[in-house]
Amino acid sequence: MGYKPRSFRRDVCQINEDYISAREYYAAKAKKKRMVMKTIFNYTAPVIAAVAFIFVVNYWTGIDYNVTKAESVQYFSASASTDTTDSASLSVAVNSSKETIEDRMLDSAQGVVEEATGLYVDGQFISATPSAGELQLMLDSILEQGKTTPDSTVEFTKPVDVKYGLYSTSSIDSIEEIKDIVTAPVSDQADTDSAAEELLSVKETLQVVRTEPIAYETKEIEDKSMEIGLTKVKTEGVKGEKQIVEEIVLIDGKETTRTVVQENILKEPVAKEVLVGTKVPAYTGTGSGVPSGQFMWPVEGGGVITSTFGYRWGTTHKGIDIGASKGTGIVASDGGVVVHSGWYYGYGYAIIIDHGNGYKTLYGHCSSLVAKKGQTVAKGQLIARVGSTGNSTGNHCHFEVIQNGVHKNPLNYVSK
Numbered sequence: 001m002g003y004k005p006r007s008f009r010r011d012v013c014q015i016n017e018d019y020i021s022a023r024e025y026y027a028a029k030a031k032k033k034r035m036v037m038k039t040i041f042n043y044t045a046p047v048i049a050a051v052a053f054i055f056v057v058n059y060w061t062g063i064d065y066n067v068t069k070a071e072s073v074q075y076f077s078a079s080a081s082t083d084t085t086d087s088a089s090l091s092v093a094v095n096s097s098k099e100t101i102e103d104r105m106l107d108s109a110q111g112v113v114e115e116a117t118g119l120y121v122d123g124q125f126i127s128a129t130p131s132a133g134e135l136q137l138m139l140d141s142i143l144e145q146g147k148t149t150p151d152s153t154v155e156f157t158k159p160v161d162v163k164y165g166l167y168s169t170s171s172i173d174s175i176e177e178i179k180d181i182v183t184a185p186v187s188d189q190a191d192t193d194s195a196a197e198e199l200l201s202v203k204e205t206l207q208v209v210r211t212e213p214i215a216y217e218t219k220e221i222e223d224k225s226m227e228i229g230l231t232k233v234k235t236e237g238v239k240g241e242k243q244i245v246e247e248i249v250l251i252d253g254k255e256t257t258r259t260v261v262q263e264n265i266l267k268e269p270v271a272k273e274v275l276v277g278t279k280v281p282a283y284t285g286t287g288s289g290v291p292s293g294q295f296m297w298p299v300e301g302g303g304v305i306t307s308t309f310g311y312r313w314g315t316t317h318k319g320i321d322i323g324a325s326k327g328t329g330i331v332a333s334d335g336g337v338v339v340h341s342g343w344y345y346g347y348g349y350a351i352i353i354d355h356g357n358g359y360k361t362l363y364g365h366c367s368s369l370v371a372k373k374g375q376t377v378a379k380g381q382l383i384a385r386v387g388s389t390g391n392s393t394g395n396h397c398h399f400e401v402i403q404n405g406v407h408k409n410p411l412n413y414v415s416k
Contacts, residue, residue, distance in 0.1 A: 113166045119178060121199055122158040127178045128167040134175045135162055139200075142182070146202030148253065157201040157251060204250045207261070214240030216269040226277025229368040229385040230327055237272025240265065281370075281382045289335045289376035291355040295413045296380060298322070298363060298399050300329040302416045303386075306396055309409040318407040319362065319400035326367050326395045328386040332377045333361045333399075333414060341373040347398060348390025351383050364398035365389050 117132035118125060129135050139162075143154045173181070182200045216237035226232065245262040248255055303324035309317060336355035344350035347364035351371055354360050367387025371377050388395045401410045 112169060114169050114172060116165075116167045116172050118163045118165065118167055118171075119182075120159075120161040120163065121156075121182075125171070126199075127173045127181060128171050129173060129175055129178055131175065132162065132164060135178070138175055138179055142200055143202060146204055146252070148204060148250065149206055152204050152206035154202050154204045157203045158199075160200070201252050204253075206248055206250075208246050208248060210244050210246070211266065212242055212244055214242055214265075214267075214269045216240070216271055218272045218274060220274050220276045222278045223275040224278050226275060227279045227281045227382070228277050229329075229370045229382070230277035231368070232275040233272065234275050235270070235273040238270035240269030241267040289337070289378045291335045291357050291359070292379055293334070293357065295333040295361070295401065295410075296331070297414050297416050298330055298333045298361070299324050299386065299397050300331060303328065303397070306394075309407075309411065316407075319364075319398050320410045321396045321398055323394065323396040324386045326385070326387055328397075329382050330363050330366065330384040330386060330397050332371075332379055332381050332383050333401075334359070335379045336361075336377065338371045338373055338375045338377060338383070341369050341371055341375075344390075346391035348392060349384070349387065350390075353377065353383070358404045360402040362398070362400040362402065364400075365392045365396060367395075 114130070116128040116130050117135055118128040119135060120126065139160065143156070146154045216239055218237065221234065223232070243264040243266050244260055245264075247259045247261050249257045299322045301324065303322040305320055306323040307317060307321035309320055311317070330351070332353055334353075334355050336353040338351060339354045339360075340350065340352035342349065344352070344364065347362070349366040349369055350362060350364040351366065351369060352360060352362050363384055365387055366384040366389065368385045369383070370385070371381075371383040377383055386395050386397050392398075399410050399414075401408045401413050
């Protein structure tokens with residue numbers, strides 16, 4: 001039939017033998033590779049461990065301490081550095097902790113350096129003290145004494161630092177001595193560029209609240225029923241009120257700046273309203289503006305003579321003063337042309353009339369003016385209102401009569 005079982009068995013055995021040989025081959029190859037890696041590790045592991053050990057030792061315990069002789073740099077620590085040539089470096093063999101290094105450093109220094117806390121102001125070394133707590137209490141006390149109110153905040157105007165480390169024994173002082181240094185008067189610091197009281201100057205910031213009145217405005221309202229020159233208060237003005245919050249900065253108790261940080265309106269002001277007459281009064285005098293040569297009393301209702309013509313208060317009073325209520329009418333003493341209507345030096349608001357016959361009359365301290373410059377007025381015509389403008393001590397009409405530039409006594413020309 002062509003089937004040969006014996007030959008078949010030989011083929012199977014041959015396959016198994018080839019498979020075993022391949023497995024042994026790869027196993028031997030892997031074993032060889034492991035041996036190579038093991039050899040490399042055996043050689044390199046000690047080196048890596050040594051490097052790591054050296055790194056740890058140098059990082060944690062390999063510390064150099066620099067001792068500086070210069071008085072301006074008296075702080076000593078593991079991280080201290082100096083840029084001065086007058087310094088020495090002490091290296092201490094290390095085989096334990098940092099504390100052991102410091103102890104050995106202190107032992108080898110033989111009293112030259114000590115553990116202490118240094119005070120630095122604006123980066124400059126001031127002094128050192130064995131007690132950090134007392135130093136901090138002293139600084140807090142200086143700040144507290146700089147307060148003028150419990151609610152204010154205080155700080156030193158310059159950066160203040162306290163640093164623990166190794167310091168030259170000669171730079172270590174007691175708290176009392178350090179306080180004397182930082183609070184010494186100017187006279188004791190003549191060899192320094194800055195005043196001693198500014199060494200630990202205290203900046204205080206506080207807020208104050210105050211109220212302030214708000215002025216009201218005045219509004220004028222024209223009233224056709226009132227004659228020109230007359231006024232009447234319709235509504236009294238009322239001041240408002242506002243609250244102002246200010247931030248004040250003091251240096252050593254002296255104010256340096258004051259800034260408004262907030263304003264709040266507490267009460268709005270109420271405007272004052274004043275009625276102003278615009279009605280032109282009917283003419284009640286005589287003539288058409290032509291002078292009559294006779295003068296009439298200039299104040300309606302008469303009034304009271306409060307000062308006469310002549311010497312007064314060290315000088316000559318050039319007219320008479322006729323006292324009357326504010327707003328009382330002033331009329332032209334005679335016909336003529338208004339040559340001035342407005343403010344006139346110490347006379348305040350004034351009217352001057354040229355009567356065209358060598359005479360002029362002046363009406364001073366008026367509260368308001370009715371006649372205008374250039375206007376022709378008749379004798380008895382309303383020209384102004386009594387007031388107290390200019391150099392005046394009360395409501396009145398100052399009346400002058402001038403003939404060819406010479407002041408005359410008005411009482412020789414007019415009478416009530």
